[in-house]
Amino acid sequence: MKQSQIRCIALDLDRTTLDSQGRLSEKNRRAILRAVEHGIHVVVASGRSLDSLPPEVLGLPGIRYAITSNGAAVYDLTDRSCLKQYKLEPDALDQILELTEGYEISFEAFIDGKPYAEKAYVEDPVRFGAMPRSISYIQSTREPIEEMKKFIRAHISELDCVDLVVKSEKLKTELWKTLEKNIRNVYITSSVRQLLEISDVHAGKDAAARFLLEELGLEREQLAAVGDGHDDAGMLKFGGIGFAVANASPECREAADRIVASNDADGVAEGINWLLK
Numbered sequence: 001m002k003q004s005q006i007r008c009i010a011l012d013l014d015r016t017t018l019d020s021q022g023r024l025s026e027k028n029r030r031a032i033l034r035a036v037e038h039g040i041h042v043v044v045a046s047g048r049s050l051d052s053l054p055p056e057v058l059g060l061p062g063i064r065y066a067i068t069s070n071g072a073a074v075y076d077l078t079d080r081s082c083l084k085q086y087k088l089e090p091d092a093l094d095q096i097l098e099l100t101e102g103y104e105i106s107f108e109a110f111i112d113g114k115p116y117a118e119k120a121y122v123e124d125p126v127r128f129g130a131m132p133r134s135i136s137y138i139q140s141t142r143e144p145i146e147e148m149k150k151f152i153r154a155h156i157s158e159l160d161c162v163d164l165v166v167k168s169e170k171l172k173t174e175l176w177k178t179l180e181k182n183i184r185n186v187y188i189t190s191s192v193r194q195l196l197e198i199s200d201v202h203a204g205k206d207a208a209a210r211f212l213l214e215e216l217g218l219e220r221e222q223l224a225a226v227g228d229g230h231d232d233a234g235m236l237k238f239g240g241i242g243f244a245v246a247n248a249s250p251e252c253r254e255a256a257d258r259i260v261a262s263n264d265a266d267g268v269a270e271g272i273n274w275l276l277k
Contacts, residue, residue: 006275007218009035010045010067010209010235012227013057014191016245017268022137024056031269036062038276041216043067045205047191047231049160050075050113052141069110070189070231071208072160072199082112084211086200088186090156095183096198097149100164100175107148108163108195111155117142121165129167129194161199172196189231197231206234226271227252228263243271 011017011032019025035042044057044066050073053066058077065083066075074084106118106128121128122144125135145151152162166172176196180188185201205227213223223239225232228248233255236242244256245267253259258274260267 005222005240006040006224007222008041008043008213008216008224009272009275010043010205010223010225010239011268012191012205012225012229012232013044013046013048013054015228015247015263016226016232017057017263018054019264021133022054024054025266025269027266027269029060031266031272032060033062034276035272036060041065041218043209043212045209045225045227045232045235046070047189047197047229049073049110049115050080052115052137065212067205067208067212068113069161069203070187070191070197070199071203071205072110073113074208074212075113083215084208085160086203087157088159088161088198088200092183092186092198092200093152093156093159093162096162096164096179096186097152099178099182103171103175104167105171105175106165107152108142108165109145109148109152109155110160110162111158112160115142116145116148116151118148118165119144119146127167128165130165131193134192161197161203164196164198165194166196167194169193189229191229191231204234205231206238209235209238224271224275226260226268241275243267 047070106121108117122142125138187203221240224241225235225239226243228245233251236255242256243260244253246262260270
């Protein structure tokens with residue numbers, strides 16, 4: 001892969017492009033703008049839904065496309081039009097609700113880019129396993145719902161994806177194995193320690209990146225991707241080059257071609273500047 005071949009850069013947000021406080025550093029901002037000036041498509045590739053994307057990233061000139069909800073939906077940000085979308089199948093949701101019955105978990109659900117979450121979780125995210133720094137993000141983006149299971153059943157044909165909020169790492173691993181074993185038509189990943197993120201089997205950031213490259217008339221070798229988590233590994237393997245930030249999960253680091261500095265040390269800027277040198 002020649003650096004000059006890269007015409008598209010897909011950037012994960014949390015713990016990758018954004019620092020540990022959820023902010024975009026000046027170095028990363030300047031590097032992204034430099035890539036845009038070089039005629040490169042810079043694409044958001046996030047586990048976040050459309051309505052949860054940070055304005056400071058969306059406001060950057062040249063950021064036109066967003067892969068959201070771990071590839072469940074792709075948007076043109078100029079008019080918020082949805083270019084590609086996968087809805088969870090109702091039978092998969094029935095199975096998820098059935099297989100998680102009796103467990104101490106909570107739910108998030110997403111409809112056309114809008115996030116909804118259990119009221120108790122929104123009011124006190126830390127009690128459900130979230131990091132304290134996530135409180136403001138969760139409370140400012142999630143619409144609280146009193147009875148999430150009832151809400152999911154009422155909207156069972158409309159959901160982009162659902163998240164299980166699981167406090168225990170042991171329980172999270174157990175549920176992940178149970179769902180993967182028993183439900184055929186879902187894609188399961190995790191980008192945050194307390195979340196098990198479930199979407200349609202055809203989703204995934206790599207699948208969404210493939211679709212977007214086709215729309216742009218580009219080849220997979222022309223894609224560079226930067227990420228930190230399980231949900232980024234496939235995208236890093238798929239492109240011409242994959243960068244993992246130093247704080248990335250073992251699986252993401254293994255999928256990467258290069259390791260760059262952490263999200264708190266402007267790793268995205270390091271990767272972009274390497275591509276442009």
